[in-house]
Amino acid sequence: MKRSTLFFLVSIFLGILLLGNLFTWAIFRADTFRSSIDWEKYSNPYKRNTTLKLQKTGIHLHTNRTWFTPGRNTPEEIETIYAANGYKILGFTDYERITSPDSPKLAQIKGFEWGTNLRKRHMSVLGLEEASYDLFPLYADPENLQWVIDKLRSKDGFVVINHPLLNESFPLRLLSQLKEYDALEVMSPFGDIPKFWDKLLSEKRPSFCMASDDLHYLPREEYLRVRTSGIPNWRDLSSEIYKQEGESLMRYLLVNTDSLDEREVLRSLKEGNYLCVRKMERSLEEPKLGPIGLNSENEIHFDFEDTPISVDFIGQNSEILSHTSYQNKGSYRLKPTDLYVRVQVVYPTAVILSNPFFQKP
Template sequence: MRRTALRLGLLVLVLVAPLAAVPSYDFPERRPFAGDRWENPYAGWRAPFLKVNLHAHSRAWGGLTAGGSSAAELAQAYADRGFSALAISNYHQVTHLEAPPLPMIRGYEHGLNWSKSHRLVLGTDEAVGFDFPISTRSSRQWVLDVLRASGGLVGLNHPSLRAGHDCRDVEALTGFQLFEVHNAYATSLFEWDCALSAGRLAWAVGNDDAHAAREESIGVAWNMVGAEGATEPAILRALGAGRSYVVRGERGRMDVQVLGLEVDARGVMTLELDGPARVEWRTDGGEVRQLDEGVQVARFEAPRGARYVRAVVRTPNTEMVLNPVVRAGSWSSPLATIDWPRTVGGWAAWLLGALAVAALMPRRPHLSVVRAERRAA
């Protein structure tokens, strides 16, 4: 009984102790987009957009993580289904392929924790290895800062899954550029609007999160990227600028495609499609402000108070999520900073706690004392 309690205590200690190192962060207040002009990520771009998946798992870590196919099989499956590029994002490991059948983007999924707070890191060779099994908002911020410093684009994967990054989290955290709004297991549009409403600008991505090269696992959600070419630098540049949109569908089929989105000097937005669809215009909090049925060209004039506008295009088989057009001019991207007095205070508290536990530990008599006692007996 005492043994079990001791083991349990040790386990908790191992899981929680790493948090002692985490600095306390000062999270900036909500800072909604502001200014007298609109910033349009699609400005000046006309189709084509390239079909890209950024989140899929192959067999890795000796089969421990749930990847059912080899990296080569997975890449072949995406090439066969007409994708222009693929990132294989295994946990904490950048996967390299000799002679891949389609252009590859280096990347990995970061996250070994109970709350499924997972991140996508793209365009880097070195995976950051550590994570906190049990995490706090400050530890999640710390991880984001470390990932960003390691280079590449950083995104939040499936934020709504097990509330890995919930609404209050994404309103507070800073330093992520991508936001996975759709994948096979979770939809996180609500969380994305939380982030956008708070002025945390992150571009939508959508991915299969495939765990095998099976027919039905591929083409569940994907990105249409306005890149100059199917190369890693061009695709990452476009993703980082928000020149892409997300499609949620089935087996990669598309009924219509986006041709372009323009905003004129008066703030009137014009979305052009290559076929008729239903278009929703949404503003802060994801509120639908206008609905256009069966249109190929849709126009919208943003209401005065709106801080961002995003369009959703629906067809019988797909939902397409466009990136937001945001107010700009007097808005700057917020950044969480370390609160040093609170951090040092926290470290002192951990140290005192550890000393207190050590002082309370039942003391075993020293071996020499035991021997001396035996001799005396």
């Protein structure tokens, strides 16, 4: 094919893409004005007492089921490794498709990752039967993104803003304009951003936390444990050549739920009835925790089995309102001036974040 012909075809393709994005930009828009906030929802995320406590949950996991990611792991390989490390619930989130293992060993939450655009604006969407496609590959303004969030929420999806600082995809100014997303990926392989989260919470932009591996490859040592014998495939060669380390088994949720049924798990996620965890290293022991909650005396309290190095009660603008060291029990009484308080726990092996307790106006 001549270079001029190739250039012509590429120009035609880009022109169609640009015109299509211009059309979607003009048509698919929603108001970002926030008329009211359901403060009751955010006042005590741990209010509901559940039958099962702190069920280990992995969200934001990619597989080889998407055509343009053939070198990744199968859902079955990922599930085998995560099951061996104590996980009870998994949510695969391939790009714009729903993925499930053929014979699941663990409880599953259906999900996908929205976003195939130049800015890497990605959202994990949980609980829907069908995936939605990104209609804004080149450009989207806040009203376009709000239209996407509204559409996903109208189908009862749980919407997570993924890695907001990657490629400055969701800067603070943009997230301050958006509304009704459920959670923000505060812990990811691209960095921990609790202070960024605090800035949004301090502006009365409430959301729950999310901790995710954003798994693209299992670490080589983990993959070798589940690899089947036979003629080497592309995944085997990729693992040998590139020695992929992956980011598995590091970041997860501990969900309180009445059962491992998908509807019950989603109910707990939408209530914020879970903790976000990042381990210091995937092979380390996990701390034994216990309840965090709000009692009738307006005290946020904790009671852990293992004694942490520190527990901080954190308020507006990341201010430490109260600090304890080497105590497995403690509490903080909310003051009238506290907009919100969240709990941050540090162990030698892990960091744990609670969801925020907002005071109702």
